[in-house]
Amino acid sequence: MRIAVTAPSCRLPEAAAERVRALAAAEFPDVELVFHPQCFLSDGHFAGPDAARAEAFVDCANDPDFDALWFARGGYGSNRALEGILPRLTDAARAKTYLGYSDAGFLLGALYAAGIGTVAHGPMPGDINRDGGAAAVRRSLAWLATRDPASVEASVDGATPAVAFNLTILSHLLGTPWAPDLSGHVLMLEEVGEYMYRIDRALFHLSSDPMIRRVAGLKLGRCSDIPPNDPDFVRSEQQIAEEWCARAGIAWLGRADIGHDIDNKLVPFGRT
Amino acid sequence: MRIAVTAPSCRLPEAAAERVRALAAAEFPDVELVFHPQCFLSDGHFAGPDAARAEAFVDCANDPDFDALWFARGGYGSNRALEGILPRLTDAARAKTYLGYSDAGFLLGALYAAGIGTVAHGPMPGDINRDGGAAAVRRSLAWLATRDPASVEASVDGATPAVAFNLTILSHLLGTPWAPDLSGHVLMLEEVGEYMYRIDRALFHLSSDPMIRRVAGLKLGRCSDIPPNDPDFVRSEQQIAEEWCARAGIAWLGRADIGHDIDNKLVPFGRT
Numbered sequence: 001m002r003i004a005v006t007a008p009s010c011r012l013p014e015a016a017a018e019r020v021r022a023l024a025a026a027e028f029p030d031v032e033l034v035f036h037p038q039c040f041l042s043d044g045h046f047a048g049p050d051a052a053r054a055e056a057f058v059d060c061a062n063d064p065d066f067d068a069l070w071f072a073r074g075g076y077g078s079n080r081a082l083e084g085i086l087p088r089l090t091d092a093a094r095a096k097t098y099l100g101y102s103d104a105g106f107l108l109g110a111l112y113a114a115g116i117g118t119v120a121h122g123p124m125p126g127d128i129n130r131d132g133g134a135a136a137v138r139r140s141l142a143w144l145a146t147r148d149p150a151s152v153e154a155s156v157d158g159a160t161p162a163v164a165f166n167l168t169i170l171s172h173l174l175g176t177p178w179a180p181d182l183s184g185h186v187l188m189l190e191e192v193g194e195y196m197y198r199i200d201r202a203l204f205h206l207s208s209d210p211m212i213r214r215v216a217g218l219k220l221g222r223c224s225d226i227p228p229n230d231p232d233f234v235r236s237e238q239q240i241a242e243e244w245c246a247r248a249g250i251a252w253l254g255r256a257d258i259g260h261d262i263d264n265k266l267v268p269f270g271r272t
Numbered sequence: 273m274r275i276a277v278t279a280p281s282c283r284l285p286e287a288a289a290e291r292v293r294a295l296a297a298a299e300f301p302d303v304e305l306v307f308h309p310q311c312f313l314s315d316g317h318f319a320g321p322d323a324a325r326a327e328a329f330v331d332c333a334n335d336p337d338f339d340a341l342w343f344a345r346g347g348y349g350s351n352r353a354l355e356g357i358l359p360r361l362t363d364a365a366r367a368k369t370y371l372g373y374s375d376a377g378f379l380l381g382a383l384y385a386a387g388i389g390t391v392a393h394g395p396m397p398g399d400i401n402r403d404g405g406a407a408a409v410r411r412s413l414a415w416l417a418t419r420d421p422a423s424v425e426a427s428v429d430g431a432t433p434a435v436a437f438n439l440t441i442l443s444h445l446l447g448t449p450w451a452p453d454l455s456g457h458v459l460m461l462e463e464v465g466e467y468m469y470r471i472d473r474a475l476f477h478l479s480s481d482p483m484i485r486r487v488a489g490l491k492l493g494r495c496s497d498i499p500p501n502d503p504d505f506v507r508s509e510q511q512i513a514e515e516w517c518a519r520a521g522i523a524w525l526g527r528a529d530i531g532h533d534i535d536n537k538l539v540p541f542g543r544t
């Protein structure tokens with residue numbers, strides 16, 4: 001199978017691509033991994049201008065010779081490319097798998113809302129730079145190559161539709177034309193690098209949204225690298241999530257095995 | 273006139289209240305300023321538990337002997353008290369003026385959405401702690417006491433309805449049951465302490481919302497204390513705002529004289 005990698009958010013270092021290529025070559029001989037040159041562009045915060053990021057995405061998505069499009073890494077910026085991508089996708093794009101997380105959640109959400117392709121939340125090539133990151137990259141490659149069930153978050157049963165998002169990204173996607181209808185879905189959320197008061201505020205925002213109140217339930221992934229709150233926030237991220245679920249009448253379904261870390265499991269969107 | 277002060281977000285230091293009391297006594301002899309004891313409560317991040325903050329607000333708002341309710345300061349937390357406040361307000365609350373900004377924008381928005389009272393975005397007692405903060409406090413007192421036109425943001429013409437919000441707060445209010453319909457309004461936004469990429473992301477969120485796309489136009493207040501973006505974001509906050517306005521078909525109306533500083537002018541909501 002052939003997997004294209006583009007960077008809809010921030011630039012991927014060449015050395016990271018090289019390590020992922022080597023891992024794929026060694027362990028997944030049936031996978032051909034093609035890093036689009038756009039991955040290595042730089043334009044201020046982004047992996048090239050909005051138009052270049054959109055162009056690379058559309059080129060790969062509409063190319064019938066690719067089976068999957070894997071997002072290189074997160075950061076910030078995929079939202080800026082949405083309007084340059086979504087209207088231009090063709091039937092070839094519908095036959096494809098899309099995989100990433102973090103900022104790429106803007107694209108996962110928009111693709112899922114449009115019913116385009118098989119969409120999944122999970123590790124990206126950029127995760128190779130984490131300590132032990134090969135495990136995360138391997139997990140995604142195993143799922144892309146063979147739909148290895150061991151790669152998938154354990155609570156995903158295939159019958160109840162599921163989705164996973166970074167909390168802040170979903171908060172910024174709500175209300176836009178690209179937001180998917182998550183009614184009836186198990187919603188998994190993870191966060192990284194946000195103060196506890198911001199986690200609380202984003203969960204207020206989400207859980208107050210009438211559409212989000214129709215989810216089948218909420219599962220909280222890991223919230224890592226939380227800066228110290230001054231004064232102490234007292235509540236933990238799980239207490240916060242449970243409180244907003246209770247207030248909003250959303251079923252609290254416990255923790256999810258996802259996060260900005262090497263243990264991040266895959267969550268295919270919808271029924272599987 | 274009698275003005276009540278409560279703290280729907282974070283605790284006000286007693287010393288700040290004392291300085292504001294002294295300023296009011298010296299310069300506004302017709303004003304009786306009553307700091308509700310709840311202002312000085314502390315419960316982790318907040319000025320007392322959600323229920324105590326809601327109770328103090330409702331007590332003062334529903335008390336016909338007060339003419340105005342002035343929010344003590346921002347921080348975070350007024351959103352957590354909304355559901356304990358809005359359903360309990362009576363006719364006495366409708367005859368009142370409400371003034372604050374920053375996190376208190378959750379309340380300004382919810383009150384304006386419910387058509388309760390005269391709502392305005394402007395300096396709070398806590399601003400006394402800024403260098404030269406007496407000027408900001410004096411500006412609000414002059415408007416509360418006499419509707420001094422010199423206190424009001426210069427572009428407010430009274431005919432076109434206007435509103436002002438902290439960017440991040442409005443982003444988190446959108447889609448909730450407490451969000452006002454801003455169609456036809458001049459929307460003024462200000463921000464403090466957010467990375468440029470977050471300003472960009474929040475403006476994407478707002479300007480992608482169909483309701484926000486119906487505003488009469490957008491004016492950008494000051495964006496202060498922006499942490500350095502790594503790498504440099506290249507665009508300034510004004511370029512960002514102009515870009516999202518252009519993309520969304522929102523009229524760009526230039527800068528607004530509001531912000532987290534002592535020059536922050538008042539913006540009465542709606543037509544005046």
